[in-house]
Amino acid sequence: MYRYDEFDHALVQDRVAQYRDQVARRISGELSEEQFRPLRLMNGLYLQLHAYMLRVAIPYGTLSSKQLRKLAHIARTYDKGYGHWTTRQNIQFNWPKLDETPDILAELAEVEMHAIQTSGNTIRNVTADAYGGVAADEIEDPRIWAEIIRQWSTLHPEFSFLPRKFKIAVTGAPHDRAAVRFHDIGVIVKRNWDGEIGFEVLVGGGLGRTPMIAKTIRQFLPKQHLLSYLEAILRVYNLIGRRDNKYKARIKIMVHELGIDEVGEMVEDEWERIKTGELELPADEIARIRAYFAPPEYEALPAEDPGFAAKRFEDRACAQWVRSNVNHHKQPGYAIVDLSVKPEGQPPGDVTDAQMDAVADLAEAYSMDELRVTHEQNLVFPYVKQSDLYELWRKLIEQGLATANVGLVSDIIACPGLDYCALANARSIPVAQRISKRFADLDRQHDIGELRMKISGCINACGHHHVGHIGLLGVDRRGEEYYQITLGGAPGEDASVGKIIGPAFSSGDVVDAVEELVNVYVEKRREGERFLDTYRRIGEEPFKTRLYEERFHAAA
């Protein structure tokens, strides 16, 4: 993994000292809230419903055991003993005290972490495929490029006051596990006709109140030009992106209004001017960063571990867990393990300090000291020997992190919703908990198969409802919580935006409605079809008819 050099250390420590002084001036009254607010936001500190909330960046979702132990320590010492994995591979602490936040940032700096650019109209924490470096289908580790982007974008003076926030995601594999098509910029590592590795660059994707699928602005970008090209895009956006209306300020609106061709021409013009300048990446610099992400020292192992194959045959529950939570690794004899942070009936993405400590120990013992945070609010052990899988599974069960539901209906993305968030209109977490309990039977979940369920408590769509196979959007209807259902969204390479199926359901009815939608799928599906496939084949009518004519005619 990447290690800070002297410049990184100095930068983060300077920022802690600067922030400590700003907090002291706020508490003494020298700074008003109006003056202090942009300063705290630059350091990831929000003021939410119940308390301050600190969002800590986890660049491209990669953590060491040591870093995770530090997060556990922070949860225990400065918070109420838990943290929350977000949909952008960050962690949020929900109860820090203002006067203690400088100490938290100082503690984070000790383990090469910070909260810089986790808020504000800046380039936010860069995300990447959580299986980076280990996925069997990968062309190249996306984290090399995410780290290069991180270094370029951190405290970039020209892009500290963009029209609006700006999110970049990178995938190194054709199978998109990073939702790159729903980011301001999506970067896809690919090969051109000559077999050279470079990037396809997409621009103008996003969720929120105006969901858009990103468009390709460049089919193939040679590696050395990554930063100059991104800089050209950001420059064009910074100059002509709208600042008059917050809701029209994201780059997706600019791309939509001007068209991708016109934006593409402006970017190319700007790029021509700067592409051979200081941002052109020297090969030795790429090699230097690449070395940090060199594959670990794998053991030479057979492709299939015979001992584990036998265990799997004997233990049905283990086999079920392997089916949903264990993935193919590029290295023979190894596996990628998803830790489900969606145990039955629990808030999605919440982990206790004790769980974090236990996971850190397990990562040290079974995953070469490293883990990943996914945008789906789960954790990943990237380097597990197949021969260790059975033992690891038993230990994860003790921690409540072995629910065999990854990618299934109870593996729900949910934003914090009205239980925490100052922007929310309705609660998200309790609905997720109820759906999780309704579908608690794992055999049933496995029979239903892949089903991406996503819940947002307001139109800002932090819960990614637009890209859920089934999405729920919380709305406030005369003081009551209602949930609008969208169907057919998909976050990956087959990206689509879900369509609203009809009038919203009350909180009391919404879980029944979701179950009815699943029932329609189970009745209509053909061999091998996921929920999304069946929906795409048969359209919305059968689902609509079931909900609004047969089941809930009174609700509509």
Add this chain to the structure above:
Amino acid sequence: MAKHVITANRLIDGLVVYLSASGGWVEAVSESLVAAAEAALEVALETGRAAEAGNHVVGVYEIEVDGSGPAMAPVSLRERIRAFGPTTHPEFGRTTESGHYQHSDGVEPVRFGDA
């Protein structure tokens, strides 16, 4: 006029607080100063704004409440959640009233970490 109280977040820890009759800030909504007339509400809001200007609290505004004494509760769901805590975490809440934590199908949340 419906009953109102003044709320804000405390500067130092961000916690939800309410203006009390003594002019201080309390964590329990049931201990807050209740304004039942326009003039009283205006005076209470002025006191709150002065506390904001004095950097004791952030984001002063008024909310509607129902009932009195220990049974007093904000009218809106958002404000009930602010007053009593996240409905998913009884262990971090400020009320013993189980209704606050009951999901709309009657299911009580599991205490966190008891999976």
